[in-house]
Structure formats: C-alpha cells, structure tokens
Amino acid sequence: MSKHVKEMEVLKEHLGKHQLKFTRQRELILDAFLKQEHITAEEMYHQLARKDPHLGLATIYRTLNLFCEAGLAQARHFGTQTQYDNISHKGHHDHLICTGCGKIVEFENCDIERLQEEVASRNGFTIQTHRLELYGLCSRCRH
Amino acid sequence: MSKHVKEMEVLKEHLGKHQLKFTRQRELILDAFLKQEHITAEEMYHQLARKDPHLGLATIYRTLNLFCEAGLAQARHFGTQTQYDNISHKGHHDHLICTGCGKIVEFENCDIERLQEEVASRNGFTIQTHRLELYGLCSRCRH
DNA sequence: ATTGAAATTGATAAGCTATCTCAAAAAAGA
DNA sequence: TCTTTTTTGAGATAGCTTATCAATTTCAAT
Known part of the structure; x- marks a missing residue:
C-alpha cells in the first residue's frame, strides 16, 4: 500500500522504543509528508482534509513534531510559519x-x-x- | 550625543526618501539596537523601559521592521521569536x-x-x- | 514662532501559529 | 474479548506580532 517502506520502518522503530502506537493517522500523515520536500502543518491539514475530513490540526502538529524526534523531519522557521523539511529528500537547493x-x-x-x-x-x-x-x-x- | 553617526545618516536618508519622520523614539531605538549583535523586540522593550517607561512595544516592532527596510537590520526567525540582527555595525555574520x-x-x-x-x-x-x-x-x- | 497637514505614537484589541486540555476512541498485549 | 495505555479531535489557551485609532509630534510653509 505505502511506497515509503523504509521510512515507515524508521517510524515504527521509534514508536516501539518509546512505547508509542502505530495509528492510521500517523501512517496517513507520513505518507503525505514524504511526498513533499517541505510543508507546513496548515498546508498538510488542507491537503489531507479530502482524505480524512476529521483529521485534526493538533494531530498534524503532534505528528510532524514526532517525525522530527524520529529523525524523519526537520523543523525550520520561515516567516511566521514552521516548515517541516523532509530529511530523506535529497537535492537540496x-x-x-x-x-x-x-x-x-x-x-x-x-x-x-x-x-x-x-x-x-x-x-x-x-x-x-x-x-x-x-x-x-x-x-x-x-x- | 550619538556615537552611531553613520548609521543615523543611513536611517535619515531612508526616512527622507519615504516621507517618514525622524523621531525621538527612532533615534533612541537605533542607538540601543546598534549596541547589540542581535536582539528581540521584547528584550529591547525591557532594556529601554528604564530610559523611557512609556515607549510602547508596538513602536519597537514597527521601528525594528523599519530598520530592516532601511538595510540596517535583518530579521531572523528562531523558535517562536524573531531575532533582529545588526548587520550595519559589525558586519554580516x-x-x-x-x-x-x-x-x-x-x-x-x-x-x-x-x-x-x-x-x-x-x-x-x-x-x-x-x-x-x-x-x-x-x-x-x-x- | 505659528500654523496645519501628515506621520507617529502608545495602549490595547485583534490575528496567527502552535500547544494544551480532556473526554471519547483506538491500539496492543494477554 | 478484555484491559490498560496511548491517541485523537475539538476547542480552549498561550505567545508573538500586527492592526486600530485618538492624541501627539514632526516639519515645511507661513
């Protein structure tokens, strides 16, 4: 189903180590996140609203911060917003x-x-x- | 009075070009700003409270943003706050x-x-x- | 020095982004 | 399935920055 097997494993390993659970939302958000080079929580919120209208903004923030702790993402403050950079994405410019x-x-x-x-x-x-x-x-x- | 003659001139030139006025507050804030390598609006607010207890926080923000437009400062977002870097005095870093x-x-x-x-x-x-x-x-x- | 138009200020309200709260729901192991 | 623990969603809350607006100040022209 998901094409991001390797990153999904990284996430699962992090979850396991910290007594956290693998949820539908975390899978959904990781899949969406890995398709981008960088994205804001707000952008992702609107993007995912089609797939799951009930996905809360707080969950997006919590999950993106989780990705940072798992080493999959990197938060970067740009303007008034926080950009979450996809670490696995090469070709920085x-x-x-x-x-x-x-x-x-x-x-x-x-x-x-x-x-x-x-x-x-x-x-x-x-x-x-x-x-x-x-x-x-x-x-x-x-x- | 002021030791920052050159920068004061840069500010005055910018003000003149944009039909803005030279005020006591702008002079005060520029003097204080140029003594720092970088500072937040909040820090400056407390720092200047002694010299002028009625100086408003909004004025600090407005003035620091003015300095950015005049090329005397550069805004940098870190954490949840904005750092204003002094690029005119000690050179860029x-x-x-x-x-x-x-x-x-x-x-x-x-x-x-x-x-x-x-x-x-x-x-x-x-x-x-x-x-x-x-x-x-x-x-x-x-x- | 006085005047008057235009810009600025200070105080506070409002706006925005991100986090916190907590009852209900979901996950994971037995 | 049952039980414990974590997560979620929705709204409240917090923290930083900008907007509002009446009163004040600047500054060029008297």
Whole structure:
C-alpha cells in the first residue's frame, strides 16, 4: 500500500522504543509528508482534509513534531510559519532572490556545501540541514 | 550625543526618501539596537523601559521592521521569536544553530562569501545581502 | 514662532501559529 | 474479548506580532 517502506520502518522503530502506537493517522500523515520536500502543518491539514475530513490540526502538529524526534523531519522557521523539511529528500537547493522583482533562481554549489561542513566541524557541529539565500538585484532590475 | 553617526545618516536618508519622520523614539531605538549583535523586540522593550517607561512595544516592532527596510537590520526567525540582527555595525555574520538546545554560534567565512559572489554573477545578480544558517547538533547534543 | 497637514505614537484589541486540555476512541498485549 | 495505555479531535489557551485609532509630534510653509 505505502511506497515509503523504509521510512515507515524508521517510524515504527521509534514508536516501539518509546512505547508509542502505530495509528492510521500517523501512517496517513507520513505518507503525505514524504511526498513533499517541505510543508507546513496548515498546508498538510488542507491537503489531507479530502482524505480524512476529521483529521485534526493538533494531530498534524503532534505528528510532524514526532517525525522530527524520529529523525524523519526537520523543523525550520520561515516567516511566521514552521516548515517541516523532509530529511530523506535529497537535492537540496539554495536560492537567489531578486529584491527588485521577486524573481527566484535555484542553485546548488558543492564547494559552498563543503565549506559549510568545514565550518560546522570546526565548531563541533553536525549539520542536518541548511538554508542559504542570496538577496540582490537581477540583471534586469539593476538598470 | 550619538556615537552611531553613520548609521543615523543611513536611517535619515531612508526616512527622507519615504516621507517618514525622524523621531525621538527612532533615534533612541537605533542607538540601543546598534549596541547589540542581535536582539528581540521584547528584550529591547525591557532594556529601554528604564530610559523611557512609556515607549510602547508596538513602536519597537514597527521601528525594528523599519530598520530592516532601511538595510540596517535583518530579521531572523528562531523558535517562536524573531531575532533582529545588526548587520550595519559589525558586519554580516552567519549562524550555526543547534536544533537540540538552540545554541547559536556566529561565524564568518570569506571563501563562502566569495563563492556566493561567483554564483550570483554567473546568474547576473548583484548581491545586496545574504542569509546563511546551518542547522545541526552541537557536540553536547549529539550524545 | 505659528500654523496645519501628515506621520507617529502608545495602549490595547485583534490575528496567527502552535500547544494544551480532556473526554471519547483506538491500539496492543494477554 | 478484555484491559490498560496511548491517541485523537475539538476547542480552549498561550505567545508573538500586527492592526486600530485618538492624541501627539514632526516639519515645511507661513
């Protein structure tokens, strides 16, 4: 039924270790979560309203936080909301954002990522995720 | 009176351009803000309560957001609160943030900054500012 | 210095996001 | 199935930030 067998196992293992139970809601939310790169609780609430209109918002929050504890998700505060990042999703990308027209260009740079690792380990940190945004003017807006 | 002449000029120029007015409160808040590397509105509210007990919290928020628009500050959301970073005084710095205990380590890395410039120019952008946050576990929280 | 239009302030209400409460429902082991 | 423990859903609550608005302040033009 679910395509996310590996992650489902990670969840079940975490549940087992902490005397928590495997529920229909947790399965449903994990399935939906793993299809996204990142999502907010509110977004997921509306998305899942079709499948289960009675699924409560509090349950979404509780479950997404559970995923963080299980190492499947990573909470990141963006604007006024909390984004829950899908850890298993590879292909992280950073953003170039034009302050003139709002244009967003995505990019990836291995050299930068390597230097980030260096900085982190020099400070005793193990990086889970990162966020890099460059703000400036695109060629069109500079004139 | 004020030691932050340069930044005060930046603020005044921004105010002039946008038909805004130079007030006692804005001067007071800028002076206090520039003494910090980063601060929350609430912290500043309590800090300034001694100098001006009638200074409202809403004014602090409004003014710190004004500083962001003027390019003197940068808002950063951490936990449930917003940190306002002073980017005009000590120069920009990036952050290593522990997702376990919330510890924040500031760092600067010229090599990363140079690579950022490269990425930007390759895409026709001129960088005005940037935000780099590395999330992970500090040595203490990893165990 | 005075005036008057426009912006700002302070106090508080309102808005939003996230968490807490608790009775009812569901899960898991015997 | 029975029993114990955990989870859920709905609404209440908490914490941070913004909106509202009458009174005040700024500032350019008298």
